[in-house]
Amino acid sequence: MATATPLPPHATPLRSEAGVVIPARGILVVDDHELVRLGLRALLLAETGSVPVHEARCLADALHLYELHLASHFLVLLDLDLPDSQGLDTLVRFKRAFPASRVVVLSGKDSHALLQGAMALGAQAFLPKTGHLGEVLRYVRDNDLVGLPARPPAAPVTAHTQPATAELQPQPQLNARQVEILDWLLAGKSNKEIAQLSRLTEGTVKNHVSTLLLLFGMRSRAQLISSLR
Numbered sequence: 001m002a003t004a005t006p007l008p009p010h011a012t013p014l015r016s017e018a019g020v021v022i023p024a025r026g027i028l029v030v031d032d033h034e035l036v037r038l039g040l041r042a043l044l045l046a047e048t049g050s051v052p053v054h055e056a057r058c059l060a061d062a063l064h065l066y067e068l069h070l071a072s073h074f075l076v077l078l079d080l081d082l083p084d085s086q087g088l089d090t091l092v093r094f095k096r097a098f099p100a101s102r103v104v105v106l107s108g109k110d111s112h113a114l115l116q117g118a119m120a121l122g123a124q125a126f127l128p129k130t131g132h133l134g135e136v137l138r139y140v141r142d143n144d145l146v147g148l149p150a151r152p153p154a155a156p157v158t159a160h161t162q163p164a165t166a167e168l169q170p171q172p173q174l175n176a177r178q179v180e181i182l183d184w185l186l187a188g189k190s191n192k193e194i195a196q197l198s199r200l201t202e203g204t205v206k207n208h209v210s211t212l213l214l215l216f217g218m219r220s221r222a223q224l225i226s227s228l229r
Contacts, residue, residue: 026051026052026053026054026069026072026073026074026075027044027051027052027053027054027073027074027075027076027077027140028054028055028056028062028065028066028069028073028075028076028077029041029053029054029055029056029077030055030056030057030059030061030062030076030077030078030079030082031057031077031079031082031106032057032058032079032081032082032083033079034057036079036106036129036133037055037057039133040053040077040133040136040137041053041055043133043134043136043137044137044140047137047141052069052072054069054073057082057083058082058083058084058085059082059084059085059090059093059094060084062076062078062094063093063094063097063098066094066097066098066101067097067098073101074102075102075103075104075124075140076094076101076102076103076104077104077106077136078090078091078094078103078104078105078106079106079107079108079129080105080106080107080109080114080118081107081108087114087186087228088114088117088118088121088182088186088228089183089186089187089228091103091105091118091121091123092121092179092182092183092186093183095121095122095179096179096183099122102124103122103123103124104123104124104125104126104127104136104139104140105118105123105125105126105127106127106128106129106136107126107127107128107129108128108129109128110128111227113216113217113218113227113228114126114227114228116216116217117216117227117228120173120174120215120216121174121179121182122173125139127139174212174215177198177208178208178211178212178215180198181194181198181205181208181209181212182212182228184197184198185209185212185221185224185225186225186228188225191205191206191209209221212224216228
């Protein structure tokens with residue numbers, strides 16, 4: 001009789017004291033840079049052997065993997081600039097597909113407008129990739145997002161990681177219609193095109209656009225699009 005190959009530690013199901021299998025709370029790392037994905041995976045697996053870590057290099061793969069492992073995913077680390085999606089449109093499309101998902105945005109751009117937009121769209125946090133990858137792990141651990149053991153406070157948070165605390169500040173929350181219109185705006189649609197797609201009047205669309213400009217502190221749609229891409 002063949003001997004079964006033992007599962008690697010991170011694939012072994014967790015069990016309670018009563019022996020009941022506990023659903024694994026996995027992490028989906030979405031980034032087109034292989035070194036970033038491998039770095040985060042290594043850090044997470046070094047901390048615990050019980051958290052499955054899945055990787056995707058583009059939005060299409062991320063959506064497929066999240067749906068495939070829907071019961072196990074607990075957190076998504078999402079880069080905004082991917083081969084098939086750019087800027088906040090990446091977050092819009094992911095949250096539209098999976099509204100209940102917990103997403104931490106990873107961005108190569110330390111932009112206040114992007115931060116504000118990500119939080120308004122329901123991101124858990126906005127973490128610039130300009131810092132060390134270990135700071136992403138630190139955020140995940142400190143917020144008990146995957147059951148990692150908390151550690152004593154380390155050195156003070158440096159300036160480039162300050163946006164990670166943005167979820168503690170009041171942020172405007174977009175409703176479903178505003179998210180939809182923002183998505184079309186970022187896709188370059190005109191008010192007339194948005195009106196046709198949404199079955200609203202151009203005047204109503206214009207009002208929605210004005211509200212979005214006000215929420216994000218922008219003077220024009222061109223500035224809004226430029227800031228959020």
